[in-house]
Amino acid sequence: MIDTIFSHRSIRKYKPDAIPGEVMDKVLEAGSRASTTGNMQVYSMVVTRDQAIRKKLWEAHFKQEMVLLAPVHITFCADFNRFNKWCRSRKADPGYDNFLSFFTAAIDALLASQNVALEAEASGLGICYLGTATYMADRIIEILSLPEGVVPVAALVLGYPDEDPGLTDRLPLEAVVHEETYRDYSEDDIDRIYSEREASRLTLDLLEENQKETLAQVFTDNRYTRKDNIHFSRQFLEVIRRQGFMNQ
Amino acid sequence: MIDTIFSHRSIRKYKPDAIPGEVMDKVLEAGSRASTTGNMQVYSMVVTRDQAIRKKLWEAHFKQEMVLLAPVHITFCADFNRFNKWCRSRKADPGYDNFLSFFTAAIDALLASQNVALEAEASGLGICYLGTATYMADRIIEILSLPEGVVPVAALVLGYPDEDPGLTDRLPLEAVVHEETYRDYSEDDIDRIYSEREASRLTLDLLEENQKETLAQVFTDNRYTRKDNIHFSRQFLEVIRRQGFMNQ
Numbered sequence A, B: 001m002i003d004t005i006f007s008h009r010s011i012r013k014y015k016p017d018a019i020p021g022e023v024m025d026k027v028l029e030a031g032s033r034a035s036t037t038g039n040m041q042v043y044s045m046v047v048t049r050d051q052a053i054r055k056k057l058w059e060a061h062f063k064q065e066m067v068l069l070a071p072v073h074i075t076f077c078a079d080f081n082r083f084n085k086w087c088r089s090r091k092a093d094p095g096y097d098n099f100l101s102f103f104t105a106a107i108d109a110l111l112a113s114q115n116v117a118l119e120a121e122a123s124g125l126g127i128c129y130l131g132t133a134t135y136m137a138d139r140i141i142e143i144l145s146l147p148e149g150v151v152p153v154a155a156l157v158l159g160y161p162d163e164d165p166g167l168t169d170r171l172p173l174e175a176v177v178h179e180e181t182y183r184d185y186s187e188d189d190i191d192r193i194y195s196e197r198e199a200s201r202l203t204l205d206l207l208e209e210n211q212k213e214t215l216a217q218v219f220t221d222n223r224y225t226r227k228d229n230i231h232f233s234r235q236f237l238e239v240i241r242r243q244g245f246m247n248q
Helices: A021-032 A051-060 A065-069 A081-088 A099-122 A137-144 A187-199 A201-210 A215-223 A226-242 B021-032 B051-060 B065-069 B081-088 B099-122 B137-144 B187-199 B201-210 B215-223 B226-242
Strands: A043-048 A072-079 A126-130 A150-159 A177-179 B043-048 B072-079 B126-130 B150-159 B177-179
Touching (some): A021 A043, A043 A051, A051 A065, A051 A072, A051 A137, A065 A150, A072 A081, A072 A099, A081 B187, A099 A126, A099 A150, A099 B099, A099 B150, A099 B226, A137 A226, A187 A201, A187 A215, A215 B081, A226 B099, B021 B043, B021 B099, B043 B051, B043 B099, B051 B065, B051 B072, B051 B137, B065 B150, B072 B081, B072 B099, B099 B126, B099 B150, B137 B150, B187 B201, B201 B215
Parallel strands (some): A043 B177, A177 B043
Antiparallel strands (some): A043 A072, A072 A150, B043 B072, B072 B150, B126 B150
């Protein structure tokens, strides 16, 4: 059993201490050991420590405080640029300017990111994924000078934790597992699956704080609204096109 | 250090032995501990053991032999269906029928899949990702009865290994890591990064076997051709639209 997997919590407060080079090397090497389609390794990890650049990234990532506090910021990118350059210099014609190739490269980047997250945690570091990497992909491309063929798909910050939160609650396992084929959810299933979360202290506090009747409304009306999702969908699709992945 | 990360190899030969229920439960629970956007857990894991269904999946996954040999097949899906149903039964209007929501859910599914892969390996199982899940998403949707709001993004097979291959070679770490911002690759960089791989016995055998002048040509002309990529890109985008994620 990998204890690190079962003790994961996102860390949002960090000590300013730098991460030693040999620790970072091992963490990044862990990323490179993840499965990758056809061993193409069509991803890149951009490791940012410089405070001025991290400040720009903080602005792009909705000014979440942890981005300023954590000493290291890694942006995981779907990257066919390196592979395309290799092909072109080896008398081969790369046909990777399409959506399937983007998605293949995104999978590579995301599997690598999870290895990085786990190896970091096993080394005593804390991590937090930033869901905003896709929302603000256009701005991140500018800040990190990402060329055509490269799209950011995830980001995480890491550093030594300055807090010790408990585990986040999860839905019961039956909620996310299907045996043999997909069995769709009845009203009763939904009630049962969400009952514990809905009755929790955390939920009651959120309802009070957001002045909402149900926890679902906190998500649909405040956290992840249709309006924002539509805006960022258009923007992200435009980024994918502009970075050269929509020729099909 | 998580040894399992550094000893990962894809396994393609499996013993027929079943995986005990308690081992599978722990492996799946590992998936559910991965980071998830806003703790929404917008993914599902479909666990298929039934031989008749696995035979259909084998056909969908380009008849790769390991799909028949491995006793368990897990399909990881981006899944907003459960979350949408919850919202609708809680007086909330879900705005998750767009591309950003699909991609958010895909990230959730892929991080969960890597936790599953690692916990499986730490339990003595072997695993192999199937890159064909996105290629054949429409057929997998039929086989597994995936409803609107659900798209397969990755699949892996698992079981007790019946082979003991060495580690797969990887590019040197400098190839996939960028310090501070992205530094684009010069011709010299490309030559240096790929030199070891290109000089390997494996490459020489592939050139001979495929009758090609360069390794890159094996990828562009045989393994991942422009024609196939365009075909599967159109098909996958159509699946994403049909499953209800293109309203923006």
